[in-house]
Amino acid sequence: MAPPHFLLVTFPAQGHINPSLQFAKRLLRVGAHVTFATAIRARHCMAESKSSSAGLSFASFSDGYDDGLDNWDDVDLYMDELDRRGSQTLSDLIALNHGNGRRFSGVFYTTLLPWAAEVARSHGIPSTLVWIQPATVLDFYYYYFHGYGDLIRSTGDNPSVPIQLPGLPPLMAGDIPSFCNAKNEYNFSLPLFQRHFEVLLEEANPRILANTFDALEPDAIRAVDKFEVIGIGPLIPSAFLDGQDPSDTSFGGDLFKSSSSYMQWLDTKPKASVIYLSFGSISVLSKPQKEEMVRALLEAGRPFLWVIRESGKEERDEDRLSFKEELEKLGMIVPWCSQVEVLSHPSVGCFVTHCGWNSTLESLVCGVPVVVFPQWSDQQTNAKLVADVWRTGVKVTPNEQGLVESGQMRRCLELVVGDGEEGEEMRRNAQKFRELAREAVKEGGSSDKSLRAFVNEVREASG
Ligand code: UDP
Numbered sequence: 497m498a499p500p501h502f503l504l505v506t507f508p509a510q511g512h513i514n515p516s517l518q519f520a521k522r523l524l525r526v527g528a529h530v531t532f533a534t535a536i537r538a539r540h541c542m543a544e545s546k547s548s549s550a551g552l553s554f555a556s557f558s559d560g561y562d563d564g565l566d567n568w569d570d571v572d573l574y575m576d577e578l579d580r581r582g583s584q585t586l587s588d589l590i591a592l593n594h595g596n597g598r599r600f601s602g603v604f605y606t607t608l609l610p611w612a613a614e615v616a617r618s619h620g621i622p623s624t625l626v627w628i629q630p631a632t633v634l635d636f637y638y639y640y641f642h643g644y645g646d647l648i649r650s651t652g653d654n655p656s657v658p659i660q661l662p663g664l665p666p667l668m669a670g671d672i673p674s675f676c677n678a679k680n681e682y683n684f685s686l687p688l689f690q691r692h693f694e695v696l697l698e699e700a701n702p703r704i705l706a707n708t709f710d711a712l713e714p715d716a717i718r719a720v721d722k723f724e725v726i727g728i729g730p731l732i733p734s735a736f737l738d739g740q741d742p743s744d745t746s747f748g749g750d751l752f753k754s755s756s757s758y759m760q761w762l763d764t765k766p767k768a769s770v771i772y773l774s775f776g777s778i779s780v781l782s783k784p785q786k787e788e789m790v791r792a793l794l795e796a797g798r799p800f801l802w803v804i805r806e807s808g809k810e811e812r813d814e815d816r817l818s819f820k821e822e823l824e825k826l827g828m829i830v831p832w833c834s835q836v837e838v839l840s841h842p843s844v845g846c847f848v849t850h851c852g853w854n855s856t857l858e859s860l861v862c863g864v865p866v867v868v869f870p871q872w873s874d875q876q877t878n879a880k881l882v883a884d885v886w887r888t889g890v891k892v893t894p895n896e897q898g899l900v901e902s903g904q905m906r907r908c909l910e911l912v913v914g915d916g917e918e919g920e921e922m923r924r925n926a927q928k929f930r931e932l933a934r935e936a937v938k939e940g941g942s943s944d945k946s947l948r949a950f951v952n953e954v955r956e957a958s959g
Contacts, residue, residue, distance in 0.1 A: 498543035499551070500601035500954045501529040503593075503610040504626075505586060508538035508559060510777035511854050512606045514747040515628050515707045517605070518731035521744065524551045526951045531600070533589065534581070535559035541751040557585040574686040575608075583611045590619045598830035601958045604705070610691040622954075625696060627706040629853045631716040631725050632664055632881060633673055633874045634706065637689045639664075639718050640676055652678035663719025671880035674872045696723055705950065707731050707857065709943050712886075712929065728947045730857040730933050736836045737861055738937045745837070750775065752832040758801055758836065761828055765799050768845030771827075771909060772838055772864075774803035775850040779871040783815065785899060790817055792905035793827065798913065800827035800836060839864050846912045851875040856882060865889050865922035867908045869900060888926040890918070 506516040513534060520530040529551040534542075539556040547955075560577030592598065603623040616623035627634050639661045640648055647666035651657050651669050658666035669677065675685035698703040700862060702722070707729035709716060715726045718766035730737065762770060771793070775781060781789065786804075793800050817823065835855065838844060839862035848867045849855045856878045859866045866889030868879040883891040890908050892900045911918050936943040 497955060498959055499527050500951060501531070501598065502954075503531050503533060503555075503590065503616075503621075505557070505603060505609055506532065506534040507606050507608045508535035510749075511852050512608075512628055513538065513542070513749045513875075514854055515729070515731035516606055516626065517747050517749045518733065519600045519626060519705075519707075519728070520552055521549070521734075521741075522728070522731070522947055523951065524549060525741075526948050527955075528601075528951050529553075531555050531593075533586070535578070536562040537564060538751060542749040555589055557582050558591055571682055572684045575685070575688065582609070583615055586612060586615045587618065590615065590621070594619070601954050607692075608688060610695045613695045619894070625692065625704045625783065627704050627725075629707075629874045630878060630881065631706050631708050631713045631719075631727070633853075633877050634675060634704065634725065635664060635716050635719045636661065636667075636676070636877065638693060638722070641690050641693055642722075646913050648672065648676055649678070663715045665880065665885050667877070667880060671867055671876050673874050673877055685795070686886050698812040703950075705947075707853065709933060711932040711936060711942070713859070713881075726946045726950065727936070728943045728950075730861050730937070730943075732858060732861050732933075733836055736840045738934055740938075745833055747836075750832065752805060754832045754834060755830040758828055758830055758833055759841070762801065762841045762843045765843035765844050768913075769799055770841075770843045771796070771798055771800040771846045771848060771913070772802075772844050773800060773848040774833075774835060774855065774867070775871065776852040776855060777805070779850050780805070780807075786861075787818060788821055788900060788902045789905060790823060791902035792909065794819060794822055795902065795906050796909050797826065798909075799843075801844075802827060802829045803833055803835075804829055804831065806831045814851065836862070837921050846908075846909065851878040851882065853878055853952045857933075860886070860888065860926065860929040861933045863923075863926045865912045865919070866928045867892060867905075867912055886925060886929060888922050888929060 504516060504520055506512050520532050523530050531553050533555040536556040536558055546675050556579040560581040573912040580833045600621050603612060603616035603621050604626050605623060606626050642762055644661060648659055651659050655669035658668055660666050670938060674680060675682060705726050705728045707730050709727045733746055734741040836858055839847060839858050844864055847859050847864045848869060851868045851870045853874060866882060868882050868891045870876045870879040870891050879891050882889045890911050892908050893904055894900050912922060913919060935941050938944060
Protein backbone atom coordinates (compact mmCIF):
# COMPACT_ATOMS: atom_id res chain seq x y z
CA MET A 497 0.00 0.00 0.00
CA ALA A 498 1.38 3.46 -0.93
CA PRO A 499 2.26 5.64 2.08
CA PRO A 500 -0.29 8.35 2.87
CA HIS A 501 0.90 11.77 1.71
CA PHE A 502 -0.07 14.76 3.87
CA LEU A 503 0.04 18.47 3.13
CA LEU A 504 1.10 20.30 6.30
CA VAL A 505 0.13 24.00 6.17
CA THR A 506 2.02 26.13 8.69
CA PHE A 507 1.61 29.69 9.90
CA PRO A 508 4.83 31.56 8.98
CA ALA A 509 6.23 32.24 12.47
CA GLN A 510 8.97 30.43 14.37
CA GLY A 511 6.61 29.22 17.10
CA HIS A 512 4.54 27.39 14.46
CA ILE A 513 7.32 26.32 12.10
CA ASN A 514 9.32 24.53 14.82
CA PRO A 515 6.62 22.17 16.12
CA SER A 516 5.32 21.71 12.58
CA LEU A 517 8.70 20.58 11.23
CA GLN A 518 9.02 18.21 14.15
CA PHE A 519 5.52 16.91 13.49
CA ALA A 520 6.55 16.30 9.85
CA LYS A 521 9.53 14.23 11.09
CA ARG A 522 7.23 12.17 13.33
CA LEU A 523 4.90 11.53 10.38
CA LEU A 524 7.87 10.30 8.35
CA ARG A 525 8.84 8.02 11.22
CA VAL A 526 5.43 6.33 11.16
CA GLY A 527 5.63 5.78 7.41
CA ALA A 528 3.84 8.81 5.91
CA HIS A 529 5.07 11.31 3.33
CA VAL A 530 4.75 15.03 3.93
CA THR A 531 4.71 18.23 1.90
CA PHE A 532 5.50 21.08 4.30
CA ALA A 533 4.04 24.41 3.18
CA THR A 534 4.49 27.85 4.70
CA ALA A 535 4.51 31.41 3.35
CA ILE A 536 7.03 32.21 0.59
CA ARG A 537 8.72 34.85 2.76
CA ALA A 538 9.35 32.43 5.63
CA ARG A 539 10.40 29.66 3.26
CA HIS A 540 13.11 31.99 1.89
CA CYS A 541 14.54 32.51 5.38
CA MET A 542 14.42 28.77 6.07
CA ALA A 543 16.19 28.00 2.80
CA GLU A 544 19.62 27.78 4.40
CA SER A 545 18.44 25.32 6.98
CA LYS A 546 19.02 21.62 6.62
CA SER A 547 15.64 20.01 6.76
CA SER A 548 15.42 17.70 3.80
CA SER A 549 14.76 14.01 4.37
CA ALA A 550 13.35 11.19 2.26
CA GLY A 551 9.58 11.55 2.05
CA LEU A 552 9.63 15.25 3.01
CA SER A 553 9.20 17.97 0.39
CA PHE A 554 8.62 21.72 0.65
CA ALA A 555 6.13 24.05 -0.96
CA SER A 556 4.86 27.55 -0.27
CA PHE A 557 1.86 29.82 -0.46
CA SER A 558 1.65 33.60 -0.40
CA ASP A 559 0.79 35.69 2.64
CA GLY A 560 0.78 38.84 0.51
CA TYR A 561 4.29 39.81 1.68
CA ASP A 562 6.50 37.64 -0.51
CA ASP A 563 9.38 40.14 -0.54
CA GLY A 564 9.48 40.63 3.23
CA LEU A 565 7.62 41.99 6.21
CA ASP A 566 9.28 44.80 8.17
CA ASN A 567 7.33 44.34 11.36
CA TRP A 568 4.10 43.02 12.77
CA ASP A 569 2.78 46.50 13.59
CA ASP A 570 -0.48 46.08 11.69
CA VAL A 571 -1.28 42.51 12.59
CA ASP A 572 -4.95 42.93 11.64
CA LEU A 573 -4.01 43.92 8.09
CA TYR A 574 -1.49 41.10 7.89
CA MET A 575 -4.02 38.49 8.96
CA ASP A 576 -6.52 39.73 6.33
CA GLU A 577 -3.92 39.49 3.60
CA LEU A 578 -2.80 36.07 4.78
CA ASP A 579 -6.37 34.79 4.63
CA ARG A 580 -7.09 36.28 1.19
CA ARG A 581 -3.83 35.49 -0.60
CA GLY A 582 -3.18 32.33 1.39
CA SER A 583 -6.54 30.79 0.44
CA GLN A 584 -6.01 31.51 -3.27
CA THR A 585 -2.45 30.29 -3.50
CA LEU A 586 -2.97 27.23 -1.29
CA SER A 587 -5.85 26.22 -3.51
CA ASP A 588 -3.60 26.66 -6.58
CA LEU A 589 -0.94 24.51 -4.90
CA ILE A 590 -3.37 21.66 -4.26
CA ALA A 591 -4.79 21.90 -7.79
CA LEU A 592 -1.28 21.83 -9.28
CA ASN A 593 -0.43 18.69 -7.30
CA HIS A 594 -3.67 17.03 -8.35
CA GLY A 595 -2.90 17.96 -11.97
CA ASN A 596 0.47 16.22 -11.56
CA GLY A 597 -1.17 13.08 -10.21
CA ARG A 598 -0.45 13.68 -6.48
CA ARG A 599 -3.58 13.55 -4.38
CA PHE A 600 -3.06 14.45 -0.72
CA SER A 601 -4.51 11.95 1.79
CA GLY A 602 -5.12 14.78 4.22
CA VAL A 603 -4.30 18.38 5.06
CA PHE A 604 -2.91 19.38 8.46
CA TYR A 605 -3.03 23.07 9.36
CA THR A 606 -1.65 24.88 12.40
CA THR A 607 -3.42 27.30 14.77
CA LEU A 608 -4.52 30.62 13.15
CA LEU A 609 -5.19 29.08 9.70
CA PRO A 610 -8.85 27.97 9.73
CA TRP A 611 -9.14 29.02 6.07
CA ALA A 612 -6.77 26.17 5.16
CA ALA A 613 -9.48 23.71 6.27
CA GLU A 614 -11.98 25.49 4.03
CA VAL A 615 -9.59 25.26 1.07
CA ALA A 616 -9.02 21.54 1.76
CA ARG A 617 -12.76 20.96 1.92
CA SER A 618 -13.29 22.71 -1.42
CA HIS A 619 -10.93 20.11 -2.93
CA GLY A 620 -12.63 17.22 -1.14
CA ILE A 621 -9.65 16.52 1.15
CA PRO A 622 -10.12 15.82 4.88
CA SER A 623 -8.31 18.24 7.17
CA THR A 624 -7.07 18.18 10.77
CA LEU A 625 -6.08 21.06 13.01
CA VAL A 626 -2.62 20.81 14.61
CA TRP A 627 -3.04 22.90 17.75
CA ILE A 628 0.31 24.35 18.82
CA GLN A 629 -0.74 25.70 22.22
CA PRO A 630 -1.81 23.81 25.36
CA ALA A 631 -5.12 21.93 25.42
CA THR A 632 -6.09 24.21 28.32
CA VAL A 633 -6.02 27.23 25.98
CA LEU A 634 -7.96 25.39 23.28
CA ASP A 635 -10.65 24.52 25.84
CA PHE A 636 -10.68 28.07 27.14
CA TYR A 637 -11.41 29.49 23.68
CA TYR A 638 -14.09 26.85 23.17
CA TYR A 639 -15.78 27.85 26.42
CA TYR A 640 -15.49 31.53 25.52
CA PHE A 641 -17.63 30.98 22.41
CA HIS A 642 -19.88 28.28 23.84
CA GLY A 643 -21.77 29.33 26.92
CA TYR A 644 -19.16 31.00 29.14
CA GLY A 645 -18.37 34.24 27.25
CA ASP A 646 -20.49 36.44 29.53
CA LEU A 647 -18.97 34.94 32.66
CA ILE A 648 -15.44 35.44 31.32
CA ARG A 649 -16.10 39.02 30.17
CA SER A 650 -17.77 39.96 33.44
CA THR A 651 -14.63 39.15 35.45
CA GLY A 652 -12.82 41.93 33.59
CA ASP A 653 -14.44 44.23 36.16
CA ASN A 654 -13.39 42.14 39.10
CA PRO A 655 -9.97 40.65 38.49
CA SER A 656 -9.81 38.94 41.88
CA VAL A 657 -12.71 36.54 41.16
CA PRO A 658 -11.54 33.22 39.73
CA ILE A 659 -13.15 31.88 36.54
CA GLN A 660 -13.98 28.23 37.06
CA LEU A 661 -14.46 26.27 33.83
CA PRO A 662 -14.95 22.49 33.55
CA GLY A 663 -11.68 20.58 33.50
CA LEU A 664 -9.49 23.70 33.88
CA PRO A 665 -7.72 25.13 36.91
CA PRO A 666 -9.35 28.27 38.38
CA LEU A 667 -8.15 31.21 36.27
CA MET A 668 -7.92 34.85 37.31
CA ALA A 669 -8.37 37.63 34.74
CA GLY A 670 -4.56 37.85 34.48
CA ASP A 671 -4.31 34.15 33.58
CA ILE A 672 -6.60 34.05 30.57
CA PRO A 673 -5.40 34.40 26.94
CA SER A 674 -4.83 38.11 26.32
CA PHE A 675 -7.14 38.09 23.28
CA CYS A 676 -10.04 37.48 25.70
CA ASN A 677 -9.09 40.39 27.98
CA ALA A 678 -11.23 43.54 27.83
CA LYS A 679 -8.11 45.48 26.72
CA ASN A 680 -7.45 43.27 23.68
CA GLU A 681 -6.46 45.45 20.71
CA TYR A 682 -6.23 42.75 18.06
CA ASN A 683 -9.47 42.77 16.08
CA PHE A 684 -8.49 39.70 14.08
CA SER A 685 -8.08 37.41 17.08
CA LEU A 686 -11.48 36.43 18.49
CA PRO A 687 -13.25 36.05 15.11
CA LEU A 688 -10.37 33.85 13.98
CA PHE A 689 -10.62 31.48 16.95
CA GLN A 690 -14.40 31.43 16.55
CA ARG A 691 -13.95 30.44 12.92
CA HIS A 692 -11.67 27.58 14.01
CA PHE A 693 -14.55 26.12 16.00
CA GLU A 694 -17.11 26.75 13.25
CA VAL A 695 -14.94 24.85 10.78
CA LEU A 696 -14.26 22.05 13.25
CA LEU A 697 -17.79 21.58 14.47
CA GLU A 698 -19.11 21.18 10.94
CA GLU A 699 -17.28 17.84 10.88
CA ALA A 700 -19.00 14.63 11.93
CA ASN A 701 -16.16 13.55 14.21
CA PRO A 702 -13.92 16.55 14.93
CA ARG A 703 -10.43 15.65 16.07
CA ILE A 704 -7.52 17.92 16.93
CA LEU A 705 -3.90 16.87 17.20
CA ALA A 706 -2.30 18.92 19.98
CA ASN A 707 1.33 19.60 20.89
CA THR A 708 0.88 18.36 24.43
CA PHE A 709 0.81 14.95 26.12
CA ASP A 710 -1.67 13.05 28.24
CA ALA A 711 0.28 13.15 31.51
CA LEU A 712 0.81 16.93 31.21
CA GLU A 713 -2.83 17.97 30.75
CA PRO A 714 -4.89 14.89 31.65
CA ASP A 715 -8.08 16.82 32.42
CA ALA A 716 -7.89 19.53 29.76
CA ILE A 717 -7.35 16.95 26.99
CA ARG A 718 -10.67 15.33 27.89
CA ALA A 719 -12.62 18.37 29.10
CA VAL A 720 -14.70 19.21 26.02
CA ASP A 721 -16.87 16.43 24.58
CA LYS A 722 -17.66 18.22 21.29
CA PHE A 723 -14.25 17.30 19.86
CA GLU A 724 -11.47 14.83 20.55
CA VAL A 725 -8.08 16.23 21.52
CA ILE A 726 -5.23 13.86 20.71
CA GLY A 727 -1.93 14.63 22.47
CA ILE A 728 0.98 13.95 20.09
CA GLY A 729 3.72 16.05 21.75
CA PRO A 730 6.02 17.28 22.88
CA LEU A 731 7.26 18.10 19.39
CA ILE A 732 10.98 18.53 20.13
CA PRO A 733 14.00 17.25 18.16
CA SER A 734 14.61 13.62 19.01
CA ALA A 735 18.21 14.05 20.21
CA PHE A 736 16.95 16.18 23.13
CA LEU A 737 13.94 14.01 23.90
CA ASP A 738 13.76 10.27 23.23
CA GLY A 739 17.17 9.97 21.55
CA GLN A 740 15.74 7.57 18.92
CA ASP A 741 17.33 9.70 16.21
CA PRO A 742 20.56 11.19 17.60
CA SER A 743 21.12 13.06 14.32
CA ASP A 744 17.93 15.07 14.87
CA THR A 745 19.58 17.93 16.73
CA SER A 746 17.56 20.92 15.51
CA PHE A 747 14.10 21.80 14.29
CA GLY A 748 15.73 22.69 10.97
CA GLY A 749 13.88 25.88 10.06
CA ASP A 750 15.36 28.86 11.91
CA LEU A 751 14.14 32.22 10.58
CA PHE A 752 16.97 34.06 12.37
CA LYS A 753 20.74 33.87 12.11
CA SER A 754 22.43 32.34 15.12
CA SER A 755 25.78 33.14 16.69
CA SER A 756 28.10 30.24 17.38
CA SER A 757 30.44 30.75 20.32
CA TYR A 758 27.93 30.38 23.16
CA MET A 759 28.16 26.58 23.47
CA GLN A 760 31.92 26.73 24.18
CA TRP A 761 31.22 29.51 26.68
CA LEU A 762 28.57 27.36 28.40
CA ASP A 763 31.14 24.52 28.58
CA THR A 764 33.27 26.71 30.85
CA LYS A 765 30.50 27.25 33.44
CA PRO A 766 29.70 25.10 36.49
CA LYS A 767 26.67 22.80 36.53
CA ALA A 768 23.28 24.55 36.76
CA SER A 769 24.91 27.98 37.24
CA VAL A 770 23.79 29.86 34.10
CA ILE A 771 20.61 31.92 33.74
CA TYR A 772 19.28 31.71 30.18
CA LEU A 773 16.95 34.53 29.07
CA SER A 774 14.86 34.59 25.89
CA PHE A 775 11.52 36.08 24.89
CA GLY A 776 10.91 34.04 21.77
CA SER A 777 10.70 35.17 18.18
CA ILE A 778 8.13 38.00 18.37
CA SER A 779 8.11 39.82 21.73
CA VAL A 780 10.48 42.72 22.33
CA LEU A 781 11.18 44.09 25.82
CA SER A 782 10.87 47.86 26.17
CA LYS A 783 14.05 49.81 26.88
CA PRO A 784 13.07 50.50 30.54
CA GLN A 785 12.30 46.79 30.99
CA LYS A 786 15.67 45.81 29.58
CA GLU A 787 17.36 48.24 31.95
CA GLU A 788 15.58 46.66 34.94
CA MET A 789 16.74 43.28 33.69
CA VAL A 790 20.32 44.54 33.38
CA ARG A 791 20.27 45.70 37.01
CA ALA A 792 18.78 42.39 38.17
CA LEU A 793 21.43 40.38 36.34
CA LEU A 794 24.30 42.50 37.68
CA GLU A 795 22.95 42.28 41.23
CA ALA A 796 22.38 38.51 40.94
CA GLY A 797 26.02 38.20 39.84
CA ARG A 798 25.48 34.86 38.11
CA PRO A 799 26.61 33.96 34.58
CA PHE A 800 23.87 34.50 32.00
CA LEU A 801 23.11 33.97 28.31
CA TRP A 802 20.58 36.49 27.01
CA VAL A 803 18.98 36.41 23.55
CA ILE A 804 18.23 39.91 22.24
CA ARG A 805 17.13 39.65 18.62
CA GLU A 806 18.48 42.22 16.18
CA SER A 807 15.83 44.70 15.08
CA GLY A 808 17.19 45.00 11.55
CA LYS A 809 17.50 48.77 12.12
CA GLU A 810 20.68 50.56 13.01
CA GLU A 811 21.18 50.73 16.77
CA ARG A 812 20.66 54.26 18.13
CA ASP A 813 22.56 55.56 21.17
CA GLU A 814 19.40 55.53 23.26
CA ASP A 815 18.82 51.83 22.42
CA ARG A 816 22.19 50.78 23.88
CA LEU A 817 22.11 48.90 27.15
CA SER A 818 23.76 50.50 30.16
CA PHE A 819 26.64 48.77 31.93
CA LYS A 820 27.59 46.90 28.75
CA GLU A 821 31.14 46.23 29.97
CA GLU A 822 30.02 44.86 33.34
CA LEU A 823 27.44 42.70 31.59
CA GLU A 824 30.00 41.27 29.19
CA LYS A 825 32.23 40.26 32.09
CA LEU A 826 29.44 38.20 33.59
CA GLY A 827 27.56 36.80 30.63
CA MET A 828 26.86 36.75 26.91
CA ILE A 829 24.26 38.50 24.77
CA VAL A 830 23.47 36.79 21.46
CA PRO A 831 20.99 37.61 18.66
CA TRP A 832 19.70 34.02 18.41
CA CYS A 833 20.77 30.55 19.54
CA SER A 834 19.71 26.94 19.32
CA GLN A 835 17.44 27.08 22.36
CA VAL A 836 16.94 23.34 22.77
CA GLU A 837 20.70 22.84 22.71
CA VAL A 838 21.19 25.59 25.30
CA LEU A 839 18.46 24.26 27.60
CA SER A 840 19.96 20.77 27.36
CA HIS A 841 23.38 22.03 28.44
CA PRO A 842 24.22 20.96 32.03
CA SER A 843 25.44 24.44 32.96
CA VAL A 844 21.96 26.00 32.49
CA GLY A 845 20.09 26.19 35.78
CA CYS A 846 17.24 28.63 35.10
CA PHE A 847 15.29 29.91 32.09
CA VAL A 848 13.72 33.39 32.12
CA THR A 849 11.02 32.97 29.49
CA HIS A 850 8.03 34.78 27.98
CA CYS A 851 6.29 31.40 28.27
CA GLY A 852 5.58 30.84 24.58
CA TRP A 853 4.24 27.31 24.36
CA ASN A 854 7.31 25.92 22.60
CA SER A 855 9.67 27.48 25.12
CA THR A 856 7.49 26.15 27.93
CA LEU A 857 7.54 22.60 26.55
CA GLU A 858 11.28 22.85 25.91
CA SER A 859 11.89 23.87 29.54
CA LEU A 860 9.90 20.84 30.71
CA VAL A 861 11.62 18.42 28.32
CA CYS A 862 15.04 19.68 29.43
CA GLY A 863 14.07 19.69 33.11
CA VAL A 864 15.00 23.38 33.55
CA PRO A 865 13.01 25.44 36.11
CA VAL A 866 11.77 28.82 34.91
CA VAL A 867 11.01 32.41 35.78
CA VAL A 868 7.94 33.20 33.70
CA PHE A 869 7.41 36.63 32.26
CA PRO A 870 4.34 36.34 29.99
CA GLN A 871 3.69 38.98 27.31
CA TRP A 872 0.54 38.18 25.30
CA SER A 873 -1.66 35.59 23.56
CA ASP A 874 -1.60 32.20 25.36
CA GLN A 875 1.44 33.10 27.50
CA GLN A 876 -0.50 34.21 30.61
CA THR A 877 -2.31 30.87 30.69
CA ASN A 878 0.89 28.91 30.07
CA ALA A 879 2.48 30.87 32.93
CA LYS A 880 -0.38 29.91 35.24
CA LEU A 881 0.11 26.22 34.39
CA VAL A 882 3.85 26.45 35.01
CA ALA A 883 3.67 28.36 38.28
CA ASP A 884 0.56 26.85 39.92
CA VAL A 885 -0.23 23.51 38.28
CA TRP A 886 3.11 21.91 37.35
CA ARG A 887 5.03 24.09 39.80
CA THR A 888 8.22 24.15 37.75
CA GLY A 889 8.69 27.89 38.04
CA VAL A 890 7.68 31.23 39.45
CA LYS A 891 5.83 34.09 37.77
CA VAL A 892 7.02 37.71 37.95
CA THR A 893 4.70 40.41 39.29
CA PRO A 894 4.85 43.67 37.33
CA ASN A 895 4.28 47.03 39.06
CA GLU A 896 1.31 49.29 38.25
CA GLN A 897 3.01 50.57 35.09
CA GLY A 898 3.49 46.98 33.89
CA LEU A 899 7.24 47.06 34.58
CA VAL A 900 8.98 44.17 36.33
CA GLU A 901 11.42 45.97 38.60
CA SER A 902 14.94 44.70 39.15
CA GLY A 903 14.29 43.77 42.81
CA GLN A 904 11.28 41.65 41.86
CA MET A 905 13.25 39.99 39.06
CA ARG A 906 16.16 39.23 41.37
CA ARG A 907 13.87 37.70 44.01
CA CYS A 908 12.32 35.42 41.38
CA LEU A 909 15.76 34.37 40.16
CA GLU A 910 16.87 33.62 43.71
CA LEU A 911 13.75 31.51 44.33
CA VAL A 912 14.52 29.36 41.30
CA VAL A 913 18.30 29.01 41.52
CA GLY A 914 18.77 29.47 45.26
CA ASP A 915 19.09 26.73 47.88
CA GLY A 916 15.61 27.22 49.38
CA GLU A 917 12.89 24.57 49.54
CA GLU A 918 10.85 26.26 46.74
CA GLY A 919 13.73 26.07 44.28
CA GLU A 920 14.32 22.42 45.24
CA GLU A 921 10.68 21.62 44.60
CA MET A 922 10.70 23.36 41.18
CA ARG A 923 13.80 21.42 40.16
CA ARG A 924 12.22 18.13 41.30
CA ASN A 925 9.02 18.88 39.41
CA ALA A 926 10.95 19.88 36.30
CA GLN A 927 12.77 16.51 36.43
CA LYS A 928 9.45 14.70 36.83
CA PHE A 929 8.02 16.26 33.66
CA ARG A 930 11.26 15.62 31.82
CA GLU A 931 10.73 11.90 32.44
CA LEU A 932 7.00 12.00 31.65
CA ALA A 933 7.69 13.76 28.33
CA ARG A 934 10.14 11.01 27.36
CA GLU A 935 7.62 8.33 28.33
CA ALA A 936 4.97 9.95 26.12
CA VAL A 937 7.01 9.92 22.91
CA LYS A 938 8.93 6.65 23.26
CA GLU A 939 7.61 3.66 21.30
CA GLY A 940 4.34 2.61 22.92
CA GLY A 941 4.03 5.91 24.85
CA SER A 942 0.74 7.83 24.73
CA SER A 943 1.75 10.35 22.04
CA ASP A 944 3.53 7.75 19.92
CA LYS A 945 0.56 5.34 20.02
CA SER A 946 -1.97 8.07 19.24
CA LEU A 947 -0.11 9.35 16.20
CA ARG A 948 0.44 5.84 14.81
CA ALA A 949 -3.25 5.04 15.25
CA PHE A 950 -4.26 8.27 13.50
CA VAL A 951 -1.99 7.65 10.49
CA ASN A 952 -3.06 3.99 10.24
CA GLU A 953 -6.67 5.05 10.10
CA VAL A 954 -5.95 7.46 7.26
CA ARG A 955 -3.96 4.75 5.50
CA GLU A 956 -6.84 2.27 5.75
CA ALA A 957 -9.45 4.86 4.74
CA SER A 958 -7.50 5.89 1.65
CA GLY A 959 -6.27 2.40 0.76
N1 UDP B 1 14.15 29.84 19.74
C1 UDP B 1 15.43 29.52 19.34
N2 UDP B 1 16.42 30.40 19.64
C2 UDP B 1 16.24 31.57 20.28
C3 UDP B 1 14.92 31.89 20.71
C4 UDP B 1 13.91 31.01 20.41
O1 UDP B 1 15.67 28.46 18.77
O2 UDP B 1 17.21 32.29 20.46
C5 UDP B 1 13.05 28.91 19.40
C6 UDP B 1 12.54 28.19 20.63
O3 UDP B 1 13.31 27.04 20.85
C7 UDP B 1 11.09 27.90 20.26
C8 UDP B 1 10.72 29.03 19.29
O4 UDP B 1 11.93 29.63 18.89
O5 UDP B 1 11.00 26.63 19.61
C9 UDP B 1 9.87 30.10 19.94
O6 UDP B 1 8.58 29.62 20.13
P1 UDP B 1 7.71 30.04 21.38
O7 UDP B 1 6.38 29.36 21.23
O8 UDP B 1 8.42 29.76 22.63
O9 UDP B 1 7.56 31.61 21.28
P2 UDP B 1 7.12 32.64 20.11
O10 UDP B 1 8.33 32.93 19.32
O11 UDP B 1 6.03 31.98 19.30
O12 UDP B 1 6.64 33.82 20.89
